[in-house]
Amino acid sequence: MSADEPRWLNDEERESWLALVSMLIRLSAALDTQLQRDAGISHFEYQVLSGLSMSPERTLRMSELALFADGSLSRLSHVIKRLEKRGWVYRTPDPADGRYTLAVLTDAGWEKVVATAPGHVAEVRRLLFDPLTKAQQRQLREIGHRVNSAIGPDEACPNQQS
């Protein structure tokens, strides 16, 4: 920690940063834990299923789904293979363009989302919204948008290969 770097963090920023990093890690872990315990799926798997459930025809291209779920295409491919084995999803080539693969939520997959969502939402509410004031919730939304656009469209998403 040598001195006089051009733009060092001051104490306030440092504290914000440590608090945020800790929140980042522990909130992720807490959401994962709840889903794993109550539904036997990871947070990423939940995002995949929930993303499909909100889409028209319960269908999305793999690449769109990867973007929505903030994961790499490779990771999504492995995960969809597992979800397929569990009977919640199936894949089919896009009739409009054979390069695309469509992921489709089955009825069983829909049921899974319906059964899982309330508990998950309750946990999000308990850990994230209940402790905050209305004003903080508004600020948080704005902060999220600003940081997300600072990160850039895809800077952090290792979605493009090599």
Add this chain to the structure above:
Amino acid sequence: MSADEPRWLNDEERESWLALVSMLIRLSAALDTQLQRDAGISHFEYQVLSGLSMSPERTLRMSELALFADGSLSRLSHVIKRLEKRGWVYRTPDPADGRYTLAVLTDAGWEKVVATAPGHVAEVRRLLFDPLTKAQQRQLREIGHRVNSAIGPDEACPNQQS
């Protein structure tokens, strides 16, 4: 997404939530990417090294270090083994109580932190603080504290075994 669950999310909350989850994942990934690219270490490894560098004698018990770095003891043990092989850290039993293991930062480890920190701090600043107003930085710190205490001392940290 069936209706009238007791405490469903409204549109504003929903948007806050999606923004935050996305920020959560992408910010973690962005910080990891920067460190991996510029220093060849993971964010967790950085937290470990940086935690030691800020401690008296550059020394910390494994369990304290795990708490600081928000990771399990098992994970820390594996990571320290790797950092030991790279010559940045060594372990020694606590002379005061043989059950504890002390992790100590070597000179090479200190150099590594000094070389790595400025770039990392710059990235944190670029992605997290620069896009926010002073007021939002203050809010973020407060939000972090509130959410962290909602998660509880260790609810999300799988630091205790079995």
Add this chain to the structure above:
DNA sequence: AGGAGACGCTTGAACCGTCAAGCGACAACA
């Protein structure tokens, strides 16, 4: 039509984290 290249996705290997079992060191009690 045919070839080159771009695109979307998949695959297998290597790596990392988690989980459960187990080890040595210490404390409490007989």
Add this chain to the structure above:
DNA sequence: TGTTGTCGCTTGACGGTTCAAGCGTCTCCT
């Protein structure tokens, strides 16, 4: 001083993610 229990940590196997290479499909250009 044993014995029992707890504590802090380590270990190996397992499961998931990443990385790089490769496949099939489509587009563009001649």
